[in-house]
Structures are given as structure tokens and as C-alpha cells.
Amino acid sequence: MIPAQFTYKRAFSVDEALDLAAQDGDDAKFLAGGHSLLPLMKLRLAVPEVLIDIGRLHELRYVREEDGHIAVGALTSHDELSRSGLLASELPLLAHAAGQVGDPQVRHRGTIGGSLAHADPAADLPAVVLALDATLVARGPSGSREIPVAGFFQSLFETVLEPGELLTEIRIPKPETPARWAFQKFTKRAIDYAIVGVAVQGGSVALVNMGQTPVRAAAVEQALAEGAGPRDAAAHAAEGTSPSADINADRGYREHLARVLVRRALEESQARG
Amino acid sequence: MKVTIKVNGSQVAAEVADRTLLVHFLREVANLTATNIGCDSTSCGACTVLLDGRSVKSCTVLAAQADGSEVTTVEGLADGAGEMHPVQAAFHAEHGLQCGFCTPGMVMAAVSLLAENPSPTEEEVRSALEGNLCRCTGYHNIVRAVLAAAPALRERRPA
Numbered sequence: 387m388i389p390a391q392f393t394y395k396r397a398f399s400v401d402e403a404l405d406l407a408a409q410d411g412d413d414a415k416f417l418a419g420g421h422s423l424l425p426l427m428k429l430r431l432a433v434p435e436v437l438i439d440i441g442r443l444h445e446l447r448y449v450r451e452e453d454g455h456i457a458v459g460a461l462t463s464h465d466e467l468s469r470s471g472l473l474a475s476e477l478p479l480l481a482h483a484a485g486q487v488g489d490p491q492v493r494h495r496g497t498i499g500g501s502l503a504h505a506d507p508a509a510d511l512p513a514v515v516l517a518l519d520a521t522l523v524a525r526g527p528s529g530s531r532e533i534p535v536a537g538f539f540q541s542l543f544e545t546v547l548e549p550g551e552l553l554t555e556i557r558i559p560k561p562e563t564p565a566r567w568a569f570q571k572f573t574k575r576a577i578d579y580a581i582v583g584v585a586v587q588g589g590s591v592a593l594v595n596m597g598q599t600p601v602r603a604a605a606v607e608q609a610l611a612e613g614a615g616p617r618d619a620a621a622h623a624a625e626g627t628s629p630s631a632d633i634n635a636d637r638g639y640r641e642h643l644a645r646v647l648v649r650r651a652l653e654e655s656q657a658r659g
Numbered sequence: 660m661k662v663t664i665k666v667n668g669s670q671v672a673a674e675v676a677d678r679t680l681l682v683h684f685l686r687e688v689a690n691l692t693a694t695n696i697g698c699d700s701t702s703c704g705a706c707t708v709l710l711d712g713r714s715v716k717s718c719t720v721l722a723a724q725a726d727g728s729e730v731t732t733v734e735g736l737a738d739g740a741g742e743m744h745p746v747q748a749a750f751h752a753e754h755g756l757q758c759g760f761c762t763p764g765m766v767m768a769a770v771s772l773l774a775e776n777p778s779p780t781e782e783e784v785r786s787a788l789e790g791n792l793c794r795c796t797g798y799h800n801i802v803r804a805v806l807a808a809a810p811a812l813r814e815r816r817p818a
Contacts, residue, residue: 387699394660394677394723424719425701441724489790494713576789
């Protein structure tokens with residue numbers, strides 16, 4: 387099984403990547419680790435005419451502390467995130483969740499920027515970054531812009547990124563209580579996408595695979611803010627969600643899983659912090 | 660496009676279609692057919708090889724992405740004088756295979772794990788092999804083999 391024909395181009399700098407993307411417009415896709423895009427291309431669910439390989443843009447591989455936030459280069463792999471000492475102390479939620487993506491081989495290749503730009507609601511990191519109130523930095527032909535993550539995901543596989551615009555950095559504010567985190571997901575096999583997942587940081591709760599985009603569990607957050615305990619707050623986990631039905635689960639089962647996993651995650655995060 | 664990859668220590672260069680997958684480059688251009696194609700969809704791990712020292716599923720990497728890199732397949736593990744690599748020897752000694760189809764990928768995933776974690780616990784071995792499926796379900800002996808290989812590898816490459 388191989389992808390349909392395309393033209394492969396390779397960029398060695400962000401500027402070169404943007405130039406190449408400007409030449410081909412809508413027909414081009416950026417290729418980072420390729421672990422979301424290449425499987426879709428094999429199935430002809432994505433048929434770009436041009437792939438612009440950004441895998442060698444080492445300038446986008448970093449995790450560093452800046453004034454008040456942690457800056458993560460978009461091309462940092464899941465494996466690198468999971469082994470980062472800085473993330474382990476400042477953003478343990480992200481370090482842990484990155485270590486739960488797929489399997490070791492996938493984590494060696496897959497990148498945080500690729501996962502976010504791909505915008506699969508069943509992926510782990512979009513919900514994690516949503517719970518962490520990140521700001522995404524994108525560069526395009528007309529310069530750089532900052533996008534609050536709450537407005538980034540539009541629909542299934544759709545973000546506000548324009549054609550030719552490249553996600554370059556994820557800026558995450560340092561949580562007041564980094565230790566109050568939890569990440570739970572339910573999968574059929576260890577390596578599968580989550581049927582439902584939940585990321586908790588302090589009073590922020592985001593859900594994996596409970597709609598067309600990752601979503602904040604707003605009713606749970608409100609209950610927590612009003613002093614509810616994990617069990618009572620988690621009862622609201624499915625409110626305002628619109629999970630899909632598929633071979634793994636119908637809608638009612640996903641709603642049930644959301645309530646159970648949110649309760650476990652809240653209990654876990656409170657026990658930590 | 661022209662792709663040059665150092666496979667098991669030897670430069671292999673060829674003009675290939677842009678959409679050529681690394682696993683096809685290894686099997687059809689480098690003529691190294693130990694790396695198997697199983698699921699073709701990043702699930703089973705049969706096509707696992709080392710790309711610049713780290714395990715990857717070669718069905719989900721373009722040959723073009725690996726251009727200029729080093730790849731190690733299971734054919735590249737033994738020392739050339741007939742001596743098996745400690746992980747291969749341990750799979751043999753512990754009967755870590757049944758039909759053998761998953762074995763090249765299992766061995767390469769184990770080599771990658773032991774490079775990152777020279778003294779894994781049993782649980783860490785099981786977790787690290789989550790991306791490799793054995794349809795004979797011979798997992799217990801595979802895990803035993805990896806645990807047996809760890810001290811042998813540590814002796815060979817003292818820390």
C-alpha cells in the first residue's frame with residue numbers, strides 16, 4: 387500500500403518551507419514526522435500533489451523556558467517531549483501524555499506540531515494543549531501570528547491555519563500548580579487512538595474524541611469552580627459534547643466513558659496536588 | 660528522486676519514485692528482505708528498523724525522508740563473523756519466536772529499547788513492545804528473551 391503520486395520537496399529553513407508552500411498553495415501539505423499524514427495518504431483520504439518535508443528544520447526542535455511560559459518547537463517529537471526534564475518539572479501533564487501517544491516507534495517520528503495541525507479529535511495532544519490554555523504561533527507569507535488554542539480547532543481535521551501557513555511554536559503558560567494534573571484514556575489495544583480521553587490541569591478539563599474537535603468540559607470546570615468534588619463534577623462530563631458513533635463505541639457509551647474517566651482523572655489530579 | 664541511505668554500513672543510492680516507502684527501498688532496492696511488511700498501516704511493527712539509531716516503522720517513512728541517514732535492519736546486527744547479536748542470541752536461547760514473521764521487527768524494537776534503557780523491568784519491556792504484534796501470541800518468551808539480552812548487552816558495551 388503506497389500513497390498516490392506526489393512531488394516531494396525538502397525545506398532546510400522555515401523561510402524556504404514558506405517559499406515552497408507559496409508556490410503550490412492549496413495543493414501542498416507540510417510533512418513533519420508523517421505519522422498522521424502518510425497513513426491517510428495510503429488510504430487516499432488525503433491526496434496532496436506536493437509534500438514539503440520540514441523534518442530537517444532543526445530550528446523548530448526545542449523545549450525552553452521563556453518569560454512566564456514554556457516554548458515548545460513544533461517539530462519536537464513525542465519522544466523528546468516525554469524525556470524533557472523541563473517539562474517533567476513544569477508541565478508534567480504534557481510530558482506524560484506525549485509518552486502515551488501510539489507506541490515507541492510512533493513517538494520517535496511523530497511531532498507535537500504535526501499532531502495539532504492534523505487536528506484529529508481522537509489524538510491525545512490537541513486536548514492536552516487545550517487544557518493547558520496554550521497559544522499557538524504560526525508563520526505565513528505575511529509574518530507571524532499568535533492563535534489562542536481555544537480558537538484553533540475548527541472541525542474534523544480542520545484548523546484556522548491558512549494554506550501556506552506553518553505552525554512553528556506552542557507557548558504554554560506555566561500552571562500555578564503543575565502537580566495537579568492527570569491524563570486518562572481508554573483504548574481497545576495499547577497503541578490505539580483513545581475511544582475517549584481526558585486531560586486535567588488544575589481546574590481545566592479537556593476531552594479527547596468527544597466531538598469533531600477536542601473540547602473543554604465546561605460544565606465540569608464550572609462545577610469544580612463552585613466547589614464540587616470529583617464525583618459530582620464528573621457527572622457533567624458529557625454535557626455540551628457531541629461524540630460520534632463508530633465501530634468502537636456508540637454515543638451513549640462514549641458519554642459514559644467521559645464521566646468515568648473525568649472522575650478518575652480529577653481524583654488522580656487532586657491526589658497529586 | 661535520488662536517495663542515498665547508509666544501510667547496515669554500506670551506502671545504497673538509487674533513483675526512486677518520490678512516494679517510495681523506506682520498507683520498499685530496503686526490500687527492493689537494497690535487496691534486504693528480512694524486514695517484513697505486515698499490516699502496512701503503522702500498527703504491527705513487523706517492518707521496524709533503526710533510523711539513525713532509533714526504532715521506526717519503515718512502512719510509514721518515505722525513503723526520501725531517510726535520505727542521508729543511517730538505517731540498520733536485522734541483517735546488520737550480527738558481527739559478520741557468524742556471531743549473533745546478543746538480542747538475536749537471546750531470542751534463540753529463550754525460544755522468542757514461533758512462526759518468525761514478527762521476529763525481525765521485534766528484535767529491532769528490542770535493540771532500540773535496550774539502547775534507551777539498558778536495564779528495563781519486565782513491565783517496561785512489555786510496554787516498549789506495545790507497537791509490535793505477534794499473531795502467534797508468543798509474547799511471554801519474547802519478553803523473556805529481551806530481559807535475558809539486557810545483561811549480555813551491558814557486558815558488551817560497559818557503561
